[in-house]
Amino acid sequence: MSKRRNWFCGSDEHRISRRGFLSTAAATAGSMSALNLLREPTLAAELKKQDKRVILLWLAGGASQLETWDPKPGRPTGGPFAAIPTSVPGIHISELMPKMAQRMEDTAIIRSLNTKDGSHGGGARMMHLGRRDEATVKFPDLGAVLARELGSVDSKVPDNVSFYTATEGRGNAVGQAGFLGARYLPMSLTTNSKPDDLARLESISELDHKQRHDLRELLSNRFIEYRHSDSLRSHNEAYSRVRGLMASDKLFDISEEPQSIRDRYGPSLFAEQCLIARRLAEAGTPFVKVSRAWWDSHGQNFETHLELVSELDHVMSTLLDDLKQRGLLKKTMVITLAEFGRTPKINGSLGRDHFASAWSCSLSGCGINGGMVYGATDEDGQTVKDGEIDAGDLFATIYEALGIDPHTEYYVGSRPIPLVHEEASAVTEVLA
Amino acid sequence: MALARHCALLMRFVCFTLVITFIESNVPSVIRGADLLPEERSIAEVVDHYISERLKQEKIEAAPSANDANVLRRTTLDLVGRIPTSGETASYLADTDEYKRQNLIDRLIGSPAFVRHQVNEFDALLMPGNKSSLREYLLPAFTENRPWDQMFREMMLGREDDPEQKGALQFVKSRVGDIDRLTNDVSVTFFGVNVSCAQCHDHPDVFEWSQDRFYGMKSFFNRSFENGGFLGERNYGLVSYQTTDGEARKAQLMFLTGTVLEEPEFAEPDDEAKKAEKKKLDELKKQKQAPPAPSFSRREQLVEIALKSGENNYFAKAIVNKVWNRFFGYGLVMPLDQMHPENPSSHPELLEWLARDLVRHKFDLTRLVRGIVSSEAYCRSSIWPGDSRPDPDMFAVGSVRPLTPFQYATLLRVATANPDLLGNDQEAGDTESRLDNLENAARGFAREIEYPGAGFQVSVSEALLFSNNERVRNELLRDSNDMLIGKLKKIDDTNEIVRVATMSIWNRLPDPDEEAALAAYIETRSDRRDEAIGQMVWAMLTCSECRFNY
Numbered sequence: 001m002s003k004r005r006n007w008f009c010g011s012d013e014h015r016i017s018r019r020g021f022l023s024t025a026a027a028t029a030g031s032m033s034a035l036n037l038l039r040e041p042t043l044a045a046e047l048k049k050q051d052k053r054v055i056l057l058w059l060a061g062g063a064s065q066l067e068t069w070d071p072k073p074g075r076p077t078g079g080p081f082a083a084i085p086t087s088v089p090g091i092h093i094s095e096l097m098p099k100m101a102q103r104m105e106d107t108a109i110i111r112s113l114n115t116k117d118g119s120h121g122g123g124a125r126m127m128h129l130g131r132r133d134e135a136t137v138k139f140p141d142l143g144a145v146l147a148r149e150l151g152s153v154d155s156k157v158p159d160n161v162s163f164y165t166a167t168e169g170r171g172n173a174v175g176q177a178g179f180l181g182a183r184y185l186p187m188s189l190t191t192n193s194k195p196d197d198l199a200r201l202e203s204i205s206e207l208d209h210k211q212r213h214d215l216r217e218l219l220s221n222r223f224i225e226y227r228h229s230d231s232l233r234s235h236n237e238a239y240s241r242v243r244g245l246m247a248s249d250k251l252f253d254i255s256e257e258p259q260s261i262r263d264r265y266g267p268s269l270f271a272e273q274c275l276i277a278r279r280l281a282e283a284g285t286p287f288v289k290v291s292r293a294w295w296d297s298h299g300q301n302f303e304t305h306l307e308l309v310s311e312l313d314h315v316m317s318t319l320l321d322d323l324k325q326r327g328l329l330k331k332t333m334v335i336t337l338a339e340f341g342r343t344p345k346i347n348g349s350l351g352r353d354h355f356a357s358a359w360s361c362s363l364s365g366c367g368i369n370g371g372m373v374y375g376a377t378d379e380d381g382q383t384v385k386d387g388e389i390d391a392g393d394l395f396a397t398i399y400e401a402l403g404i405d406p407h408t409e410y411y412v413g414s415r416p417i418p419l420v421h422e423e424a425s426a427v428t429e430v431l432a
Numbered sequence: 433m434a435l436a437r438h439c440a441l442l443m444r445f446v447c448f449t450l451v452i453t454f455i456e457s458n459v460p461s462v463i464r465g466a467d468l469l470p471e472e473r474s475i476a477e478v479v480d481h482y483i484s485e486r487l488k489q490e491k492i493e494a495a496p497s498a499n500d501a502n503v504l505r506r507t508t509l510d511l512v513g514r515i516p517t518s519g520e521t522a523s524y525l526a527d528t529d530e531y532k533r534q535n536l537i538d539r540l541i542g543s544p545a546f547v548r549h550q551v552n553e554f555d556a557l558l559m560p561g562n563k564s565s566l567r568e569y570l571l572p573a574f575t576e577n578r579p580w581d582q583m584f585r586e587m588m589l590g591r592e593d594d595p596e597q598k599g600a601l602q603f604v605k606s607r608v609g610d611i612d613r614l615t616n617d618v619s620v621t622f623f624g625v626n627v628s629c630a631q632c633h634d635h636p637d638v639f640e641w642s643q644d645r646f647y648g649m650k651s652f653f654n655r656s657f658e659n660g661g662f663l664g665e666r667n668y669g670l671v672s673y674q675t676t677d678g679e680a681r682k683a684q685l686m687f688l689t690g691t692v693l694e695e696p697e698f699a700e701p702d703d704e705a706k707k708a709e710k711k712k713l714d715e716l717k718k719q720k721q722a723p724p725a726p727s728f729s730r731r732e733q734l735v736e737i738a739l740k741s742g743e744n745n746y747f748a749k750a751i752v753n754k755v756w757n758r759f760f761g762y763g764l765v766m767p768l769d770q771m772h773p774e775n776p777s778s779h780p781e782l783l784e785w786l787a788r789d790l791v792r793h794k795f796d797l798t799r800l801v802r803g804i805v806s807s808e809a810y811c812r813s814s815i816w817p818g819d820s821r822p823d824p825d826m827f828a829v830g831s832v833r834p835l836t837p838f839q840y841a842t843l844l845r846v847a848t849a850n851p852d853l854l855g856n857d858q859e860a861g862d863t864e865s866r867l868d869n870l871e872n873a874a875r876g877f878a879r880e881i882e883y884p885g886a887g888f889q890v891s892v893s894e895a896l897l898f899s900n901n902e903r904v905r906n907e908l909l910r911d912s913n914d915m916l917i918g919k920l921k922k923i924d925d926t927n928e929i930v931r932v933a934t935m936s937i938w939n940r941l942p943d944p945d946e947e948a949a950l951a952a953y954i955e956t957r958s959d960r961r962d963e964a965i966g967q968m969v970w971a972m973l974t975c976s977e978c979r980f981n982y
Contacts, residue, residue: 136616136626136769138561158892182882182891197896203905204967208960212967213899215953219975222946226815227982229832234889235976241892242899 052150052366052402053281056142056289057274057316057336059308060169061120061296064342064352065360066381067094067305068312069109077344077380080302088371096309099317105371106320106329107364108430112375112387113394115340118354120296123339124172130395131421137412138178142395143287145419147184149404150286153237156244157251157283162186163193163273166293172339173291179412183234186289193273194252198245213243251279264318271315278322281332295338299349312336320364333366333401337394344381358384361394367401369432392424400426463784471792475803478789482782483809483827494828498813500525501940502982503533507805509835509981510759511540513549514842514871517863518851518935537805541798545867550574550797552838556883557754558587558621564606569599580751580795581739584622588731592662592722601663604731608658615650622738624750624771625688647673648686652734655726659713664723665731668698685730687737689744696728741791746771748787752800753777756786759804761831762824767886778825814982833981834888837881841874844973847937848908850919877907890979898974908973909966917969921962926951929965937972 066072071083071094083092086101091109093101100107117123125133128141140148143160151159164170170190177184187195200209220236250256254275265271270292277288292312297304316336323329341359342352358377364370375387389397396406399419406426409416469478487494498506504524508516516524529535540546551570558566566587573583588604590597607614619627627646655666671683685693701709716723738747750771757763764777777783786800793799804810814830822828835843846854849870855863880897882888898904911917916936923929930950934942942950950968957964972978 136620179887181887181889182894183889185891185893187893195896197893197900200900201902201905204963208957208963208967209899211953212971215968216971216975218949219946219971219977223975223977223982226817227832228816228821229980231834231884231888231890232832232976232980235834235979238890238892238895239899239974242895245892245896246900 051284051331052333053284053286053331054142054146054150054288054333054335054366054398054402055274055277055281055319056287057312057334058164058173058289058291059295059312059336059338060124060164060166060173060291060293062123062338062340062342062354063295063308063312063336064297064301064305065111065358065377066342066344066352067096067302067309068336069093069360069362070111070377070381071095072344072379072381075344075380077346077382079346081305091371091373094309096305097313099313103317103320106324106368107362107370108368109360109362109373110375110389110394110427110430111358111360111373111377112384112389113341113356113359113361113391114384114388115356115359115391118340118356120169120172120339120354123354123356124169125174126391127337127339128174128176130391130419130424137415137417138176139417140178140180140184141174141176142398143175143186143289144177144180144184145399146287146402147186148180149399149408150402151184155241155284157248157280157285158187158195158245159285160184160186160287161189161195161277161280161285162289162291163189163277164289164291164293165190165192165269165273166291168294169296170291170293173289179410179417181234183238186287189273193254193269193276194249198249198252200246210243213239248280248283251283251285252276254279261322264322266314266318268311268315270311271318274315274319275322278319278328281323282326282328297342297351298347298353299351301342301346301350301352323365329365331366333368333398334364335398336362358382363398363401363430367403367432369430372429374427374430387427389427390424392421393427396420396424396426397430400428401431463780465788468781468785468788471789474806475786475789475800476806476808478785479782479804479807479809482779482785483807486779487826487828490822490826492822492826492828494809495813495816495830497808497811498830499940502813503811504536505939506811506830506981507533507536508540509839509843510805511537511549511801512543512545513552513836513839514545514846514867516939517846517854517867518932518939519855519863521935521939533811534806537802541802543864545864545871547571547574548871550801552836553758556836558603559606560883560885564602566599566602569597569602572596573600577796577798580790580797581747582795584738584747585735588618588735589729604653604656605658605661605663608653608656608663611650611653611656614653614656615646618653618734619649619688620769622750623688623746624753624765624769625746626769627688643673643675644681644683644686645688645690647671647681647683648692649688651683651685652730655730657723659723660717660720662716662722664713665726665729667726667728668700685733687734687743688746691737691743693733693737695730695733698728745784745787745791748790748795749783751795751797752783752786752790755797755800756804759801759810760827761833762827766825830982834884834890835979835981837878837883838874839981840881840979841876841878842871843978844877844908845870845874847973847978848916848969849936850914850916851932851936852919853914877903895974898970904970909970911962911966917962917966920965920969926954929954930968933965933969933972937969938977 066077066079067081071081071092072078073081073083082095084095084098084101085092086104088104091104115123115126117126129139130142131139143162147160162175164173175186175188189195200206216239224232224236254262254272257275262275265275270290273290277290280288292308295304295308316334320329320334323332340354340356343355347353358381375389376385377383378385399406404419406420406424407418409418469481497503501521504516504521508514524532524536551567551574554570555566583600586597586600590600592598592601604614607617616627619625627649651671654671655669657664657666672680673683674680685695687693713723737743753763753765753771754768757768764779764783765771765775790800809827812828812830814832816829824831846867854866881894882891909917911921916933920929920933923932927947930942930947934940953968954961954964
């Protein structure tokens, strides 16, 4: 299980082409906009990523790997729950996830994250950005990158949606488009499951709403003629998406779903938001994040996890079934991720504390080699003993699985910035 | 080890342009004072001379001047942060004085709103994306037109016991928890040089000193700390770092140009002395007092070297470039934080001349602003009907710039107020105070709008907000008497409605076909005329003409 980092070979040829690229970039810097995507896509690569989407289940506060994907039954660190066999021989997960255990074929478990940052703020930022913050570059988060890479400019559906209805830790779950610009910011749902400003006010009729929109467009087009600027164009693009997005209002309305489907997901808010996520994915939204708080179980870890993992098990398995039945799982990746895991050591309050040195996440569906476990921790779960990866490697794996070259470069000012940090590389074993 | 080597190689190229900076910044500038236009020429003349010269070389004919209404709007937005009122527009259009533009500039620069707008712009420049603000300090500073070098000195060295300067220290204080960030922010903000690349990577064969430069700059700040809300500086402490080859080094006190400053030897205090120091600081914290001043201040050394002539004028050129960028939507050097020889200015002599002028005139920013907006280059039309629009660094065509949140929010307030209440007499004190009130009322809305940076894109949430949020309807589209719509619905003649609306919202009269289209819009909805007026106002407010300075 070695990890190859071979994207930059260090050869003279490679070096020269990079040098050539940079000097060209410097020479033309004057005529380029500050942000420019430098790439020469092959048609195959472009086709490969068409129509892909991601649903991220964000387990805010830090879910315990020991009570989910990496149980250590019988060890002093193991806690009271057993491990159960799954539908894939040789893979065992926590007994709190019996439904997922029956559906391991499409899921890869990664047990070897070592991300080093055990603070909520720093950890959450890292697991959203795939790298450490840098003082001078505001990086885009996963959702913004995917909105840009997988979305289409004139999409009629939102391309980056983020649910976070709980208040705990909401500030940590960054939704930042960084240097990609506000176009890719998430539509952020914090108070209920319907976005703000998507529905027409009753005080204006549908006809007048549409006609004043047309009038606005007419006036703007007159103004734009003979005046060229990317910002100016983005203004009209934003307004041109409004009516289409308003039509997507019903995607957020689960009363449009048959009762039998709603019953399958269940009545919890997390379940309902996952059902909306499925509706959005089906309609073509590239990225939806559904956040479930609050997993920060410094005390009573086992009771907390009994409740939260059971819900996750039910909702996640329902979501995967639903996507699969609709033929959507092949093009939809479902991820479970948090800012870190929890300590193997059980503290005096029967809790587990923050732990970023050896923890787990899962990837299912699109581009993923299901039914496998990558990486391993030692017998007590204290350290990674095999296949250690960091946030950048995980992000590289996600991008690669979606058909996006993780070393694609964005160009900010005079500086090329690859999608993932320079040393990161995808875990090829996890890729289908 | 092989991996580290690859990494180092890669980073060399990532930082390639930056690194070149440091090599060449040791070479004296090729432009000598004697080669420049004489000092006594006016800024506007010099701007136009150098801009035209390059246009001639490139055989580009510049766009003609924008029309009066456009120049009035652009200048008013740029100098006082709002659009002109109907009354101001009408009297400017009717004015036949050959010096009317100069009079306009004088009037705007002389008004209190100019200071407020300078404060807004500089607060955004100095504290981008920062929760804390320098407004409290900047307001008196711009009111008395304090020289920029003095402001820099106060921001770096302000005395805690001087109420006037205390606020200036917020620049350092808000960043002192992260010295790397402080180092880079000072370099970017005051010197136009982004040193962040050099933080992590050393290139032992050729560019071994690139890290020295970053850590050299960091050394000016490493002794600074916060104690109970007060800024202090120690007499001791060195910056050490590890090169990518693993060699541990101690940083020298080194400015961006490579100049190393000598400093007195210090004795690192022993544990006992450090304990005593800690105790003393805790006491001062309790007594809410500032830590004692250091006997040798490294931050002070930075100010001295940065303002010394012969150190490449990084300080003067950086602010000239930023002010230029503000008025032209594009810097003389782009990107703004890459001011180094490998990334030369589009107009090196102009940049040099303006920097020299700024230094000779005691860093008077108002003089610089007045000079720039007085130039012909500033007034060019943003329309380019031809095929190949010249590159922005030619300054041949007027730029189209997104408004700042505060400008847009104020615009919305001024545009939708009943124009009768804003008066026709531009000198009237109560008009000024009404405009102040509108400006204050705009603060709430400004928070909903994103601050535009390089490559700014308008978000769909902004479009949704304007399309469907109740607040827009309640605050901007009310038909009460104090509002534009209240006035418009009392006008019988449809064409007159259109003319009053365009004067208020677009600060110009409508073209005949616009007038016809808008009048037709209202007339075909005669069954709900008042509502139709509201929809028309909405469309005019949200169309691109309103969202940008053009």
